[in-house]
Amino acid sequence: MNMVENGMSDKPAVCKSRNGLSSGKKSKVISCLIRDRQLYLMIFPMLLFFLIFCYKPMIGFVIAFKDYSPFKGIWNSPWVGFRNFTDFFSGPYFTRTLANTLVISMAGIVIGFPIPIILALLFNEIRSKSFVKTVQTITYAPHFISAVVIAGLVTNFLAPTSGLFNVILERLGMDKVHFLAQPEYFVPIYTLMDVWQNAGFNAILYISALTGISAELYEAAAADGASRWRQLLHITLPGLLPTIVIMLILRLGNILNVGYETIILLYNPGTYSTADVISTYVYRSGIEGGKYDFATAVGLFNSTVGFILVIITNKFSNKVADIGLW
Structure with a gap:
């Protein structure tokens, strides 16, 4: 007796449920969840972390459109629309903070972005494993030191x-210089310090990409x-190109997010003309000045520009090199 006579076909029966999902697909999803339950359990803490500490606080962005008062709370504070944004754009510090942020970020990209790639290529070419491990340890170590230190x-x-x-300048017969009090020295100092701290650690990603290139x-x-x-x-270099492009897209997306912790520790009112960036301005306005709504508006502007830059650079990369994040 064949399958047709038994009222069956050679295809599995598919029963539609009330929500439009077939029972076969449901059972497949459930079986996959059961099969990979350990992997999902490993992912769950990280998902929970992002939901609690990254996505839930995004509700606070509504403060940017309100005349926020801690005593009234977020939802009871009066709406002011885009007033906080216009105050920032028309304020005396908008041009200065934006220009300083772009200058410091571009200096980091031009100088700091290629150095981890060069380090990875050098490590890949050196044949002495003991020497490579020693140099890698020396270059990685600063990344794990606190920004305060x-x-x-x-x-x-x-x-x-x-x-x-x-002391070296004095021994050479030259005048001593108060480097951290001179505005013109701040950008080179910060850029070189950032390279020294992070170049070795950032090279790990490129070293991992190099191991994926076939030895044949x-x-x-x-x-x-x-x-x-x-x-x-x-x-x-062609084997590294996808990794380089993706890291460059992410770096351009964070072009307005300069490490304000280190800048706050290094700058002073005398160097504000070149050291004051958007993030430090947000810190001074929000934490020190108590203008939480204004600081939130500036931070939202910063995040929006970064998001737009990621979209634009990714689309451009897909068109030119057929490489992108998505």
């Missing part, structure tokens, strides 16, 4: 009387007589 070290090195750099490509290139330089240009 890093800023303290920089302050001590650049101290106007007993700092290492001023290098063997074939060597058999064809390609030098190490040509292998670097035609195999290594």
Whole structure:
């Protein structure tokens, strides 16, 4: 007796449920959940973290459109529309903070972005494993040092009387310089400090990408007589290109998010002309000045610009190099 005579076909029966999802799909989803339950349990704490500490606080963005009073609360404070935004855009510090943020971020991209890539390429070319491990440890270590300690070290090195750099200048017969009190020195100091702290750690991602390049490509290139330089240009760099593009997109998306913790520890009123960025202005307005609604509006502007930049750079990357986040 064949399946048709039994009232069955060679395809599994699909029963539609009330919500439009077939019972077969439901059972498949349930079986997948049961099968991968341990993986979902591992993901759950991180999802919970993002929901509680990242997405739930986003409700507070409504403060940017209100004349917020801590005594009235978020929902009972009166609406003011875009007044906080217009106050920021027309205020005396908008141009200065925006320009300083862009200058510091672009200096970090131009100088700090290529260095981890160069480090990863150098580590990949060195054949002495013990030497590579030693240098990697030295370059990784500053990343795990607190920003307060890093800023303290920089302050001590650049101290106007007993700092290492001023001692060297004095020995060379030159005048001592109070580096942290001169606005023109702040951007180079911050950029070099950020490179020193994070370049080694950021190189880990590129080193991981290098391990994914097939060794057969290098063997074939060597058999064809390609030098190490040509292998670097035609195999290594193309293999790193997707990772480089993705990291660049993320970096451009954070172009307005400069590490304000270190800047606050290093800057002073004398260097505000080059050191005061949007995030430090938000800190002074919101925490020190008590203008929570105004500071929220500035922070929302900062986040919106970053989101738009990620969209634009990702779309441009997809068109030009066919590489993107999505």
